[in-house]
Amino acid sequence: MRELNTFSIAARCPRTGQLGVAVASAVPAVGGLCPYIRAGIGAVTTQSWVNPYLAAHILDGLAGGRDPEAALAAALATDDRPDLRQLVPGGSSGGSGAAVAARLCPAALGSDTGGSIRIPAALCGVVGLKPTYGRVGRSGIVPHSWSLDHAGPLTRTVADSALMLQALAGPDAGDPAASAAPVPDYTAGLDRPIRGLRVAVVRNHFFDAVDDDVAAAVEGALRFLADQGCTVRDVAVPSLRHGLGAIYAIELASSTAYHGRSLAQGHVAGFAADVRDLVEMGRLVTGPDYLRAEQARALIMAEMAGVLAEADVIVGPASPLTAWRTDESAVSLGGRAESVLAASWRLTYPFNLAGLPAIALPCGFDRRGLPISLQIAARPFAEAEILRVAHQYERAHAWWCRVPPLAA
DSSP states (O other): OOOOSEEEEEEEOTTTOBEEEEEEEOOOOBTTBOSOTHHHHHHHHHSOOOOSGGGGOBOOGGGOOSOOSSOTHHHHOOTTOGGGGGBOOOSSSHHHHHHHHTTSOSEEEEEESSSTTHHHHHHHTSEEEEOOTTTBOOTTSOOSOTTTOEEEEEESSHHHHHHHHHHHBSOOTTOTTOOOSOOOOTTTTTTSOOTTOEEEEEHHHHSSSOOHHHHHHHHHHHHHHHHTTOEEEEEOOGGGGGHHHHHHHHHHHHHHHHHHHHHHTTOOTTOOHHHHHHHHHGGGOOHHHHHHHHHHHHHHHHHHHHHHHSOSEEEEESOSSOOOBTTOOEEEETTEEEEHHHHHHTTTHHHHHHTOOEEEEEEEEOTTSOEEEEEEEESTTOHHHHHHHHHHHHHHHOGGGOOOOOOO
């Protein structure tokens, strides 16, 4: 086993949203990535932020949006494919996703309030893991929505995500919501067969309006799981029809509760226009609105728990579409028009509302050569389960080894 003298990870500044890189001493490496990343995280959160070319990727302020201005260019574009320079990497952790996809670093950190780890992972063709709520402490991260915020890694492979989670998970004295539950060895079971695993496919909501290429790729992944001996069964979560309104009310009200005082005191310099709009909009959420949103959330959590009482994992698409152009504000999917914002997080936010672990990983490319992503979720603290399923799929297909074709 060789040793690495140093390693680099990318992470967002918890105050500004800017991407920086930290270099820290590394202990002996396991697999492709040092599992003792916690030392590097300490360096990230305490050292001055350095901004090499990696920092060309700026993320949405306060992790509040889903369309960072940085394009997917660093990850995909060349002079042969100038069209790729006009694509977004997803957000809000889009700089992290693009940096990993561009091979600028082996791993990056992100935060996920409604999908902000898994959306850029999906659009950039990398792996993004949102752990169970409370599995990874959030001290040092400025809150966007206290009950929805999650922290987690973006990596090239599932095994690297397991290594990162091994270091990130555990108690956090600075985060009252952090769990003290024992942290298992997330790499130990990656190679275990998945035969006999029970797979639930939520046909409503997750497949209602999805790009044809995305649907075909995900159906192919489901056939693979069935061929491996998994039991694949269609289910429904009816309360998801209330999900978008619920998460908007909770997220906006929570953001205003934390950041509203800064705006009221005139501290506006650090707020981009779109982020300021979100904070201002939260003032329009009434007490009854918030209560109804939490009631809807409770219904969704109960129905998800019911599904997972009879299944080991939930599998579906991570995003209903592939990367869109920076000048696109709306898309048409399944015969209906919707904003790219609404479309981009439609399939990810249910697991934020429910606090369940979910991973996004590549499962193919569309007809334009852009990455398609599979999403796997499970019951609370079952990260080892979703990592095992994701690893078995990844090992059989090796989409992570491929990049979109750069020839016109």
